[in-house]
Amino acid sequence: MTPGLLISAPASGTGKTTLTLGLLAALRAQGVCVQPFKNGPDYIDPAFHAAASGRASVNLDGWAMGKAMLAGLIHAGADADLVIAEGSMGLFDGVAVPGAHGTGASADLAALTGWPVVLVLDVSGQAQSAGAVALGFARMRPEVQIAGVVANRVASPRHEAMVREGLAAAGIACLGCLPRNPEIELPERHLGLVQAEENPDLARILDAAGAFVARHLDLNAIRAAAGPTRLPLTPPLPITPPGQRIALARDAAFSFVYPHQLQGWRAAGAEILPFSPLADEGPDTAADCCWLPGGYPELHAGVLAAATKFRAGLCAFAETRPVHGECGGYMAMGAGLVAADGSRHEMAGLLGLETSFAKRRMHLGYRRANLTAPMPGQPAGARLMGHEFHYASILAQPDAALAEVTDATGAAVAETGSRRGRASGTFFHLIAEAL
Structure with missing residues (x-):
């Protein structure tokens, strides 16, 4: 060992x-x-x-x-x-x-x-x-x-x-x-x-x-x-990928992906197709789902608002295939994002979410989620374990909740995620399926 x-x-x-x-x-x-x-x-x-x-x-x-x-x-x-x-x-x-x-x-x-x-x-x-x-x-x-x-x-x-x-x-x-x-x-x-x-x-x-x-x-x-290492080693547990061909946003604004998730997706035979929203690229049209990880959309809000090809490509993709965002990716899928200086920037508009960094408030901790609707790779009723860390405040979250979410003590949290059509998002980053 x-x-x-x-x-x-x-x-x-x-x-x-x-x-x-x-x-x-x-x-x-x-x-x-x-x-x-x-x-x-x-x-x-x-x-x-x-x-x-x-x-x-x-x-x-x-x-x-x-x-x-x-x-x-x-x-x-x-x-x-x-x-x-x-x-x-x-x-x-x-x-x-x-x-x-x-x-x-x-x-x-x-x-x-x-x-x-x-x-x-x-x-x-x-x-x-x-x-x-x-x-x-x-x-x-x-x-x-x-x-x-x-x-x-x-x-x-x-x-x-x-x-x-x-x-x-x-x-x-x-x-x-x-x-x-x-x-x-x-x-x-x-x-x-x-x-x-x-x-x-x-x-x-x-x-x-x-x-x-x-x-x-x-x-x-x-x-x-x-x-x-005294822990008996076993083959990695399978991780269900969100699709067979996954368009993955990947640049300085969208980079918070747990390595074990990517390894699990590939081990399950999925193909990852990276694209850069900051370079005004849309998701690969050959993909069957799109995943927007967390990151720093608040530092690049103006660039994302001006990335018309990215936004149009993402909206066109969502007409026929699922799009899911985590934390920063969820914010970028929303209607608008208010930066630290108070300026509002239009986001993709797949969801009605409005977030603000003008008044920073830290959200930090483990999350348990019971999905009330499906998301890519997970059916309704799935129980998930994740983690949330951001400074955004929710100004509006008008769409249907994606999950019932609690913290590590079992207390309910307001960041339930949301869904509209084939679009879904959460503030927590998925770590594992609950036992």
Whole structure:
């Protein structure tokens, strides 16, 4: 079984992604074949993992995915030398009510797989106390093994010595210390990191991160700390594609597609036909369905409003075949979108949805949906697990609801999605069918 490690931390913003990318790049430079994964429903990090490792990264989500699905997805890394999974938020952070296989916490994935945890600690405001923090994490759940600590944002050699002293007193291995390095910081915006494909400096940043990590961490000790994957590996579970030939919107405005969904569609024999709304392209007329993923339509609202060929092609397509949108794609299918500056931009008009970014309001969390009508690939009555993350406010949602939607606690949410004719859309991103 391929050995693995989970990169986690006490909280978000501690340096998990930077360390993960640096490790992937450094080990790849040494000729090590590393399979990356991402715990949780993050839409953006897997593309960075793929750029750093040269292998597709896949989301592993204990709340939305059952054990069999997780095992099947992890099977994709069976031919690698090492698995490195990046955690989400803090190690033990998840939702209050468990889902398919846990709360979505990174610790649940570590316990399920047996992968030891490399704990990233931001020590910018402490020294020997880092040992107490690490010891608390090591004792929190006996079935979760802490392989050691990487101390991040170390100020000086003296500071490093004190941090190492505290970790040694707690009996926790120090796998290395990283000083601050602004040269490898990745730019961010409201939904997280600026997407990998939009960063022209990414190759340089990844090379610099790999060299930085190799210089300051004990890569041999990190590889030796990896534990065998104890989850029995099985073939991936089948995923029902939305059609046989899928016209998929794909550009900087529409890019939030979970890699496991695309892999599942292709494994089922579906053909994916990408097109770019920002380049004023319509869906391929040879396709039998159209899928508009989430992304950043609010950043490109003026371009989309002026993309007459895209809008006309999409409307013509919807006269005879289904069109479905997720989050940003759903907004682009609506009647209009109000940008952050208050200007309204006309969208495709397949649905009556009106959304606004003029008054930002964050919508974030897991979603359960019971479909009250069919959508591409799913019949009415299907129970789906997904995730919602956006800052749009609904000004109008006049069409029939597509689903009854609740959050992780079972509370109803207003973002039910909607349908009109062959057009449908949701604010949540589909992760898996419910068990």
